[in-house]
Every structure is written in C-alpha cells, then in structure tokens.
Amino acid sequence: MLVSQVYFFNDKHAFHLYLHVPDSGVNTLMSTVPICLLEKFFPNNMETIKHAYIPSPFAGDRYMQQIADKILQKKELHPYLYPDYLLTNGRANFEIAEQIIKYHELLPLVVHSFETKNTNAVKFFVFSQIFERKKRNILRYSIPICRPRFQHEYIFNKKMEMEFERITEKGMKFLEVIEDQQVQYVLVINQSNELIMVVSI
Numbered sequence: 001m002l003v004s005q006v007y008f009f010n011d012k013h014a015f016h017l018y019l020h021v022p023d024s025g026v027n028t029l030m031s032t033v034p035i036c037l038l039e040k041f042f043p044n045n046m047e048t049i050k051h052a053y054i055p056s057p058f059a060g061d062r063y064m065q066q067i068a069d070k071i072l073q074k075k076e077l078h079p080y081l082y083p084d085y086l087l088t089n090g091r092a093n094f095e096i097a098e099q100i101i102k103y104h105e106l107l108p109l110v111v112h113s114f115e116t117k118n119t120n121a122v123k124f125f126v127f128s129q130i131f132e133r134k135k136r137n138i139l140r141y142s143i144p145i146c147r148p149r150f151q152h153e154y155i156f157n158k159k160m161e162m163e164f165e166r167i168t169e170k171g172m173k174f175l176e177v178i179e180d181q182q183v184q185y186v187l188v189i190n191q192s193n194e195l196i197m198v199v200s201i
Contacts, residue, residue, distance in 0.1 A: 138187070
C-alpha cells in the first residue's frame with residue numbers, strides 16, 4: 001500500500017509525504033523535506049511510523065498528518081518547503097514531488113555544468129536544500145573568490161554566460177567548495193546567503 005498526501009502552508013503547497021506500507025517488514029516514509037531532517041527533529045515519530053500497524057490508507061493519513069503538523073510548526077524546516085518557482089498557481093504536482101525524492105537518493109552531476117532555478121527548477125531546489133543543510137560548514141570552510149575570477153575561470157559557455165547575467169544582482173558572493181584538495185563546486189549566493197547558482201567542476 002502506498003499512501004500519498006500534499007500539505008499546505010499559507011494557502012500554497014508546502015511539501016508532499018508518501019508512506020509505503022509493505023505486506024511484511026517496516027514502513028517507509030518518503031518526503032520532499034529531506035528525511036534526514038525529519039529523523040533529526042522527530043526521531044520518536046519516525047520510529048513509530050516505521051513500526052506502526054497501518055491497516056488502511058486512512059490510518060496512514062493519520063500518521064502522516066501528525067508528522068506534517070510538526071514540520072509546519074518547525075521554523076527550521078521552512079527553508080525546505082516548496083519555493084514559489086516550483087509552484088504553478090500555488091500548486092506542485094506529484095511528478096515534481098517524485099523527482100525531488102528521487103534526487104534526494106541520487107543527484108546526477110555533470111562535469112562543467114551549472115544549475116539555477118531557471119535551468120532546472122527541481123534539480124536546483126534539491127541543490128538548495130543540500131546547501132541549506134550544510135550552509136554553516138560551507139560558509140566557514142569554502143574559499144571566497146572575486147567576480148572577475150569566477151567569470152574568467154568558471155563561465156564555460158555562452159549559455160552559462162547569459163544565465164549568469166540574467167541572475168546577476170548586487171552583493172553576490174562566489175565560493176569555491178573544496179573536496180579531496182580540489183574545487184568540486186562553485187556556489188553563487190546572494191546577500192541573504194541563499195543559493196542562486198551552483199557550478200559543478
């Protein structure tokens with residue numbers, strides 16, 4: 001049995017939850033809010049759902065509503081809710097939700113590629129969720145570079161150049177993220193420390 005539901009915040013879709021109830025074994029909750037955060041903030045609820053006896057979709061809905069209410073009340077989780085750029089008339093369809101959950105499991109990366117909310121909104125949203133989770137460490141340990149250097153070393157083609165000009169705003173910062181002693185990503189963030197472009201090196 002698979003139970004799915006969408007939840008609202010300020011009259012807009014905020015996130016989806018899916019609950020898979022197998023014929024035997026433990027239940028699995030899937031969410032467009034990263035599961036690792038739900039396990040961090042609501043370990044008791046997550047453990048209860050995992051081992052609960054759920055005989056019907058109605059029972060599944062009750063368990064999902066309990067965790068959904070907690071998500072909506074937890075301000076720390078609000079950055080992980082659907083942004084406006086993913087919504088059409090305040091709604092996100094199930095295809096978007098399923099793609100987000102798929103990208104949570106495996107986010108495909110292409111060398112010398114980039115994403116913004118304009119190029120691939122779903123993929124960029126997942127990048128933004130990852131950035132939000134790791135923001136403190138990224139801001140502390142990444143290497144700031146100047147805009148001229150970014151444009152000279154990390155603008156790979158005309159398409160990227162045009163998109164960069166499209167998203168340009170005052171106060172942008174450029175950060176090299178080092179892994180295994182090499183630059184793996186370059187992040188462009190705004191004055192509010194929100195991700196606006198990610199470049200895979």
